[in-house]
Amino acid sequence: MNNKPKIGVYVCHCGVNISKMVDVDAVTEFASHLPNVKVVRNYSYMCSDPGQLLMREDIKNEGLNRVVVASCSPRMHEMTFRKTLAAAGLNPYFLEMANIREQCSWVHEDREDATGKAKKIVSSAVAKVRLLEALYESEVNVEPATLIIGAGIAGIQAALDIANAGFKVYLVEKSPSVGGKMSQLDKTFPTLDCSACILTPKMVDVAAHPNIELMTYSKVEEITGYVGNFQVKVRKKARYVDMDKCTSCGVCAEECRLAGRIPSEFNENMGKRSAIYLPFPQAVPAKYTIDPERCLFLTRGKCGKSPKCVDACLAGAVNFEQQDEIAEFKVGTVIVATGYDVFDAAKKPEYGYAEYENVITGLELERLVSASGPTGGDILIGKGENAFVPKEIAFIKCVGSRDKSVGNEYCSRVCCMYTAKLAHLVGEKIPDANVRVYYMDVRAFGKGFEEFYDRVRREGVRYIRGNPSEIFKRGDKLVVKVEDTLTATPLEDEVDLVVLAVGLEPRKDVREVIDLLRLSQSSDKFFLEAHPKLAPVDTATDGVFLAGCAQGPKDIPDTVAQAKGAASSALVLLSSGKVKIGAQISFVNEATCRGCGYCVDICPYGAIELVEINRMGNILSVARVNDALCKGCGACAAGCLSGSVQQRSFMDRQILPQIAVLGVMR
């Protein structure tokens, strides 16, 4: 391929997306005078079949050996056009995209300026494409296994799909049991399925599946490597209970000196548990765990004469000598299904969540109506003798969602419907209750949602449009101060119980997952997908996929659908067994390398090492790149003092002409 460059420049109208603001004819005319340009065409949609055919025919008939496509962002269609080149028998890396849509026609308002800029962008691409070299992708094997982080419904579903397809799954869950937030729910909208009834069989399945290695009470500590070949390190925290011996009889928890004195996380801190505990009755695995932050023996080294759990356990399962274990394994793909946290209602002090015991969150009410909850399913507010059954109940929606004052601009997507569901359940449990819902808008967009919302209103739940400004106490009642915005009437509504429909937020420990996998966040701080429409489960890191609320708020059907999508994306890699890895990686010119090792220190992946070579009898030290480890960032190339390390497709001699063109052209 040492022939003189013969460049084809293809200017796309993109319907009117480009041609409305950029004079494509002027750009075409301009490009025809650029050096080495043989063919210039413009066409309404370059990415369409006829558009691509145009290019293929020119490559064949005109002998083109370089192509510039002036259209959208390379992040959009670089792959498409690389395939076009390959189909015409040209090396796919002889392509340069000139982004005259996202970074030109869509962001400028003056046609003349935009056309001028488009010319510069095309010139810069032509300057670079002349000097591009043929590159060849290498193929690596894909380890036939997947790591799934998080065992809520998203992680569980993805694990089952991949395991059923015959591949190994490592399912890692931070808490002692799988199940996630869904296990805390009583019923699910809009069908009123019992959450536990549809979830627990799946929980049991993941634990029993021969292809799934379940690691609960464990944390992923390190992930290195690249698509197809990730090295994973997991810390299995000590439970201080021998999983093989524990029969989950529960005598230890009854005997524990702290029995009934530690707030139960599963019950949103409303019920109590012991220091040795099973998070909830259907927990999987059904094995007890000792809370190292609470247990008297573990915190003080002493628990009476001897720890009561040890004495009580007939199986001899309690073992205070247990240590954390580190598991290391290799996987080909990773699915992040780390879920969400609910909004902390204390951040809206005007609602008095932290102050009044009869202001509770939706998730707390969920625990109260649940048969496995702290009250056995009775809606009882307050403790002991003072506990009462509320009759006047108000729900407040959009708490921590669609609220810029707390930094959450987005809609949490589930609160409208869980509010309707809880309002219905309250009616079931307390038939003479008066329930009203204060709302901004009702978004009942899913299958069966509108019908359910309608049903709840017919059952007597009153919907009042207005965003309460304040909740305060008057006597033993709570007063909701609000304006009914449909009738413009200020109200002071006296109620017994206020339920805040709190929204969904990214997990507080989201940073740990970001550091593990270099994931990006979108502006709502949930994980950013590779493309909002066309790659909604992919991430910018090849081989890493997203499932469930980690990517953004969604209900259970959407979560399951996305988990299945992530599983299928992972399976594409696993079942093909091979993956192509980047060709735009670094290389060393050994003739000029002086072996200083500066690049070795710079490389974040340890992909460069110094090797000794024999050059005409002289033993010299030079740098050498391990192609499989290099990810193509080019940091080494910028750091090399002699310019010996270069990044393919981003070599100094390819970038400098771009700079020259952009500098000189005005």
Place this chain on the structure above:
Amino acid sequence: MSEQFQPNVVAFLCNWCSYAGADLAGTSRIKYPHNLNVIRVMCSGRVNPLFVINAFQQGADGVLISGCHPGDCHYMEGNFYARRRFSLMNELLEYVGVEPGRFNMSWVSASEGAKWKDVVAGVVEKAKEAGPFDQFRRNKINW
């Protein structure tokens, strides 16, 4: 400086954050000045200080390097290298007489289309204030 002066700014953007953020500005149809042209590199760590000098030599009135937020680099630490390199370079440029404001760094993530607009507007404005830059320009050197 005449009101008509249109500066010429060359920007180096990392593929994963800033280039994607600039794309997002486009997808969101956010408008900004046309005086900045982008060279895409995979990582801000790829930007050789030589490129900056070269841009000034070739006639740029301003240079911008933009990458992922510190800690969010797609390649783990590339933007730390960039940050270190160019904070040193900033002093060198000041020493050789390049007015502050001509050379800029920013962190723009893939979701910050609106921030990209602010960055471009700011950089272009600063270059406008500083005026045409021909101190390094190659074509001025006539031996």
